[in-house]
Amino acid sequence: xxxxxxxxxxxxxxxxxAHKKLKIKNDPLVEQINNLLPQTQCGQCNYIGCRPYAxxxxxxxxxxxxxxxNGEAGIIALANLLGKEAKPLNPxxxxxKAPAVAFIIEQDCIGCVKCIPPCPVDAILGAAKxxxxxxxxxxxxxxxxxxxxxxxxxxMRPIEKTANHWQWTxxx
Amino acid sequence: MFNFFWRKKKSTFTxxxxxxxxxxxxxxxxxxxxxxxxxxxxxxxxxxxxxxVKVGDYVKKGQVIAIADSLLSTPIHAAxxxxxxxxxxxxxxxxxxxxxxxxxxxxxxxxxxxxxEPCLDYRQQSRDFLRKKIHQAGIVGLGGAAxxxxxxxxxxxxxxxxxxxAAECEPYISCDESLAIASAKEIIQGxxxxxxxxxxxxxxxxIEDSKPDAYLALLFAAKETDIKIQKVPSIYPTGGxxxxxxxxxxxxxxxxxxxxxxxxxxQNIATSFAVYQAVLLGIPLTERVITVTGAGIxxxxxxxxxxxxxxxxxxxxxxxxxxxxxxxxxxxxMMGIALASDEIAVIKASNCLLIExxxxxxxxxxxxxxxxxxxxxxxxxxxxxxxxxxxQQWDNCTDYNLADCIECGCCDVVCPSKIPLVxxxxxxxSEISQQQKQAEQAALAxxxxxxxxxRKLRIEQEKAVLLEKRKATIEKMKAxxxxxxxx
Ligand code: SF4
Ligand code: SF4
Ligand code: SF4
Ligand code: SF4
Ligand code: SF4
Numbered sequence: 001x002x003x004x005x006x007x008x009x010x011x012x013x014x015x016x017x018a019h020k021k022l023k024i025k026n027d028p029l030v031e032q033i034n035n036l037l038p039q040t041q042c043g044q045c046n047y048i049g050c051r052p053y054a055x056x057x058x059x060x061x062x063x064x065x066x067x068x069x070n071g072e073a074g075i076i077a078l079a080n081l082l083g084k085e086a087k088p089l090n091p092x093x094x095x096x097k098a099p100a101v102a103f104i105i106e107q108d109c110i111g112c113v114k115c116i117p118p119c120p121v122d123a124i125l126g127a128a129k130x131x132x133x134x135x136x137x138x139x140x141x142x143x144x145x146x147x148x149x150x151x152x153x154x155x156m157r158p159i160e161k162t163a164n165h166w167q168w169t170x171x172x
Numbered sequence: 173m174f175n176f177f178w179r180k181k182k183s184t185f186t187x188x189x190x191x192x193x194x195x196x197x198x199x200x201x202x203x204x205x206x207x208x209x210x211x212x213x214x215x216x217x218x219x220x221x222x223x224x225v226k227v228g229d230y231v232k233k234g235q236v237i238a239i240a241d242s243l244l245s246t247p248i249h250a251a252x253x254x255x256x257x258x259x260x261x262x263x264x265x266x267x268x269x270x271x272x273x274x275x276x277x278x279x280x281x282x283x284x285x286x287x288x289e290p291c292l293d294y295r296q297q298s299r300d301f302l303r304k305k306i307h308q309a310g311i312v313g314l315g316g317a318a319x320x321x322x323x324x325x326x327x328x329x330x331x332x333x334x335x336x337x338a339a340e341c342e343p344y345i346s347c348d349e350s351l352a353i354a355s356a357k358e359i360i361q362g363x364x365x366x367x368x369x370x371x372x373x374x375x376x377x378x379i380e381d382s383k384p385d386a387y388l389a390l391l392f393a394a395k396e397t398d399i400k401i402q403k404v405p406s407i408y409p410t411g412g413x414x415x416x417x418x419x420x421x422x423x424x425x426x427x428x429x430x431x432x433x434x435x436x437x438x439q440n441i442a443t444s445f446a447v448y449q450a451v452l453l454g455i456p457l458t459e460r461v462i463t464v465t466g467a468g469i470x471x472x473x474x475x476x477x478x479x480x481x482x483x484x485x486x487x488x489x490x491x492x493x494x495x496x497x498x499x500x501x502x503x504x505x506m507m508g509i510a511l512a513s514d515e516i517a518v519i520k521a522s523n524c525l526l527i528e529x530x531x532x533x534x535x536x537x538x539x540x541x542x543x544x545x546x547x548x549x550x551x552x553x554x555x556x557x558x559x560x561x562x563x564q565q566w567d568n569c570t571d572y573n574l575a576d577c578i579e580c581g582c583c584d585v586v587c588p589s590k591i592p593l594v595x596x597x598x599x600x601x602s603e604i605s606q607q608q609k610q611a612e613q614a615a616l617a618x619x620x621x622x623x624x625x626x627r628k629l630r631i632e633q634e635k636a637v638l639l640e641k642r643k644a645t646i647e648k649m650k651a652x653x654x655x656x657x658x659x
Pocket of ligand 3: 116132
């Protein structure tokens with residue numbers, strides 16, 4: 001009996017300890033929510049990135065329909081995770097757009113480096129007084145680099161429909 | 173040890189169907205040189221080549237015109253001599269029906285070739301050298317999947333059995349059979365080279381029992397080697413990798429596992445021939461045998477076609493279309509894809525062109541007869557998978573081993589309600605792979621964003637520390653000054 005009590009006490013301690021440890025590390029709920037967000041890092045949700053928005057959702061400070069790039073399917077996934085009712089995207093935060101990547105018209109670029117700090121994923125390459133380029137495979141299409149450019153040489157290009165991106169659909 | 177292996181009861185796989193062959197084995201005919209050869213830079217999903225010639229360049233037969241940008245892609249060689257007339261978008265042999273960048277070669281009619289570099293004794297060469305040679309010759313699996321052969325032969329984990337697949341099980345297709353009859357010796361040589369590269373102890377050539385001429389030709393050519401020529405029953409789809417292994421060895425490779433993990437590699441017989449040409453003769457892959465057939469063509473036959481030849485040239489060589497020509501399919505009737513136009517060029521993966529009337533039939537609701545499950549060689553539940561893919565339950569699709577569907581089309585053929593099962597599986601598969609790609613992209617963006625956040629935080633902290641230090645120094649100096657004043 002005593003032995004059993006001891007074992008249980010130990011187990012209890014262990015559990016408490018584990019709980020504490022996990023709490024200090026990442027909050028799993030925030031992590032789960034964050035994994036359902038598109039990671040565009042565009043800030044349209046009014047938070048500076050997807051993770052901060054995920055934290056706000058977890059604390060019930062923000063609603064689940066504030067992320068335009070996430071689309072309808074994304075909101076449904078969030079609703080399922082949190083056991084909430086799915087709802088349409090709140091248009092105050094913008095609307096879902098076709099996927100696109102930023103492109104710098106290189107002959108117009110004056111190398112002012114103003115586009116580099118806003119980019120949340122460091123997808124722009126360049127140094128002072130040199131032509132800048134966007135690494136298309138890393139660009140999330142967040143558009144944050146567009147307005148800082150003094151000569152308006154950054155444009156958004158829709159992702160081209162190529163055989164490589166093509167998908168089988170019902171009507172083929 | 174392998175005796176035991178062979179004494180095992182040779183079973184067959186579950187499911188499958190017996191199909192009407194429709195095969196016409198002809199000798200392989202060579203058409204006139206096409207005026208224009210078309211080479212798409214896009215190979216298959218995510219695999220591209222990069223053009224290494226400019227418009228106006230003169231190239232010879234066998235010259236590299238596009239280089240591989242990774243080990244998963246393969247270089248393209250000119251199939252004849254001439255001028256590169258443009259690099260532009262053309263329709264390509266892909267189910268999307270989209271156009272993509274192509275190198276256009278205007279042939280000059282001379283067909284002059286680069287000097288080949290033969291290699292007389294491949295056993296003297298390192299296996300790496302041979303693999304490199306195969307890669308440089310642009311060889312891919314010629315059975316239809318077009319996976320780079322050098323990559324497949326990378327040899328890890330260890331392979332015990334090499335299977336050369338001549339079980340050309342789809343109806344209509346007979347290019348491999350014709351090739352086996354015409355070039356059995358070369359195929360045996362090529363198979364020996366592949367076996368040497370893999371250091372596999374066993375090499376089996378599997379051929380369907382409905383092809384006695386090809387069987388005898390191979391048997392005769394393999395007389396002085398250890399290669400076994402093995403007849404397999406003509407049940408569709410015996411040519412599938414897992415099905416073939418089960419027929420030959422009795423071993424069943426579980427779902428979601430790859431056959432090489434179990435020590436097997438399957439290569440198509442035409443690939444063996446290409447390996448022979450590349451290694452012993454030093455000739456890159458620029459031609460292949462292709463079956464042009466169906467009710468829509470006047471003279472069905474097997475053709476030695478230059479890769480890049482527009483399909484319309486081959487049709488012309490076959491005396492043109494009949495009144496039944498309503499659709500153009502690349503590949504066989506079971507697994508082929510419909511092409512939008514005959515301006516499209518033959519690619520390395522094209523083993524067959526089928527020109528057929530369209531058979532339209534009304535789709536009826538599923539009557540739960542279970543026939544589709546009975547014939548499925550991968551032991552899947554097609555009607556269940558159909559339901560999951562139509563209702564977009566992708567997780568359920570994955571759990572029910574959709575990835576193991578080889579798109580053989582058996583379920584479509586037997587379904588009394590004519591439900592387009594395979595079509596829905598293709599949609600589901602492409603949706604799932606698209607979602608995976610997006611998830612990878614998102615994970616990358618997340619990581620880069622977090623790295624940047626951490627970097628910013630670190631810079632802030634460093635700034636704060638610096639500020640503290642400066643403050644402290646100022647304090648010190650002030651204190652020192654005050655001290656001096658006091659003194
Ligand atoms: S709105 Fe932009 S930053 Fe906010 S969660 Fe969506 S993608 Fe991330
Ligand atoms: S390059 Fe521009 S659009 Fe692309 S991720 Fe960076 S800031 Fe956003
Ligand atoms: S902000 Fe515009 S001009 Fe300045 S470096 Fe970026 S792209 Fe060039
Ligand atoms: S197409 Fe797929 S599901 Fe249908 S029988 Fe073949 S392997 Fe089975
Ligand atoms: S064969 Fe067709 S009708 Fe029969 S169970 Fe399968 S899907 Fe349904």
